[in-house]
Amino acid sequence: MKIHEYQAKAILSRHGVPVPAGEVAFTPAEALEIAQRLGGGRVVVKAQIHAGGRGKGGGVKLARSPEEAERIARAMIGMRLVTHQTGPEGRTVSRVLVESGLEMTRELYFGLVVDRAARCPVLMASPDGGVDIEAVAEQTPERILKEYVRPAVGLMPFQARKLAFALGLDGAQAQKASKLMASVYEAFLQTDASLIEINPLVLTAAGDLLALDAKMTFDDSALGRHPDLRELRDLGEEDPLEVEASKYSLNYIRLDGSIGCMVNGAGLAMATMDVIKLAGGAPANFLDVGGGANAEQIRNAFKILMSDGNVRAVLINVFGGILRCDILAQGVVAAVKELHVRVPIVVRMEGTNVAEGKRILSESGFRFATADTMGEAAKKVVELAHQPPPAA
């Protein structure tokens, strides 16, 4: 789960990480008040969306007075902000962070994630902060320093010192950096984070280190034990159909193609998208209905697929291991009847009771296309999706 910058800063600040003074504003009037409370001097107004690259898209602006902060907030709140991470449709800005302006002398990078291969957290630091760290990783990987943390003992002070001195900080600064890294590590463990990124971590003219930007994402599997973090979810940042699907415990991701997919199992769902592409079509979604899909789940899945106006044909691909094909077929027929599904449907099923399942489909009175292999199913559904829709 992703959260906003201001929320991440609040969490990090509670764990002892220095952040600039600031507050979130939902209206221009609030932005004015916050800027006044911050002393009436220079402030930065930052659009809060779950995507990076905001500065280049016009989502970060400097204001010399509270009145200017108000004007900027008025323009920013409600605008559609497009960055390299949002896609061309962008995101609507619903809130801004108003923060004190800083005089900074250096911009560093600091991050913390779990390394899959090393099976432990890894701290990453770079002298090249304030830029896209993925570009640094690609072009000058030697400028990203890493320290692996042994879970049994946690982050040791020497590891933080190694990173701090390698970043070129002096003794006093390194001490502050070490304390900051320890605080971030603590926040990581306490919140079951999957990523904490401070980019840039800035060194001010006064020699202080602050998190000028902060990004945190949390392990979805651990949210059950963090009710406070669940409150931070911003549904406005998510696709409405994905939000709806999540209510039914359906694993759904919306894509931009025309072929709706309904599959059991995440791996098979991905493979189904792949064979559709291979057959010359484009999947409209990823959808895993789960191993024990029943009639109810199939109806819910159809509801979601039919809410996507781009869907011109549907491919149901199920391997019935535990799930029986006859039960699946009954569920599909019932859902198609109840929801008046009009788009063509190709069913490829295999496994337990497959012959009975096919009989139910063929005797249903609806025109299902069936296929024995995934390749054949993909070919059929791509053809059907490209035919003109039947007259209503």
Next chain:
Amino acid sequence: MAILLDKATRLLVQGLTGREGAFHAGQAAAYGTTIVGGVTPGKGGTMQGEWPIFNTVAEAVRETGANASVIFVPPAFAADAIMEAADAGLGLVVCITEGIPTLDMMRVLAFLEGGPSRLIGPNCPGLISPGKGKAGIIPGHICREGRVGIVSKSGTLTYEAIHSLTGLGIGQSTCVGIGGDQLIGTSFIDALTLFARDAETDAVVMIGEIGGTAEEEAAAFIRQSFKKPVVGFIAGQTAPPGRRMGHAGAIIAGGQGTAAEKVAALTAAGVTVVRSPDEIGPAIAARL
């Protein structure tokens, strides 16, 4: 021979008194697996059908001579259950549970390090040695005894691979689902190492997916030291970056973990990489 699980396996079910545990224990027993009992804290001394229930794994091992465990407990308690099984000295621990927090798994893997227990999973369908037995949820009736090994991150794609092989009359030695989480107990390389040593496995099907670098590491291992033919499939060619595709570990992050990179690495290592699960059986037939 097979790997990991055979007729000598004496299987314990942690969470046997739950709905999933009871159902799949029944299926495994019907398939011929020796199930010796279950563990549910607080229900020790009771019976689940014909099986005795124990409060602790240590007690169950003492009383039944169990040498392996399969875990069907809810995610919040699964990490603890894995460590309990390892503490009791079980050589094989198979965790089916989906949704264990990553930091819990990190502690589990640190706990297991240096010990004698091999963990399969979590978030996996378990394993089956056709004709011998199974631990987990892979349906037995689609399998056939034979000499091809399967190792896979995905449950349903494991079934597809089995189906594709069985349809051509090609049987399997052992099919292992290693799971799609970020942190897992048994890697592709671990499974390949076991298949390399197994005199009854002639070829291997390896099914990967986007996310992480385990497929690339396996490719390097295959190139250096794995002599048997390998057929591979990588799911997620069309997955968008930055989105988690169902499995917790199936995500292209920071430009890493793409299917294209994995396919390229495996192909360079001499693996026959197929473009659809349908092609797995024919590709194996061609390599045998």
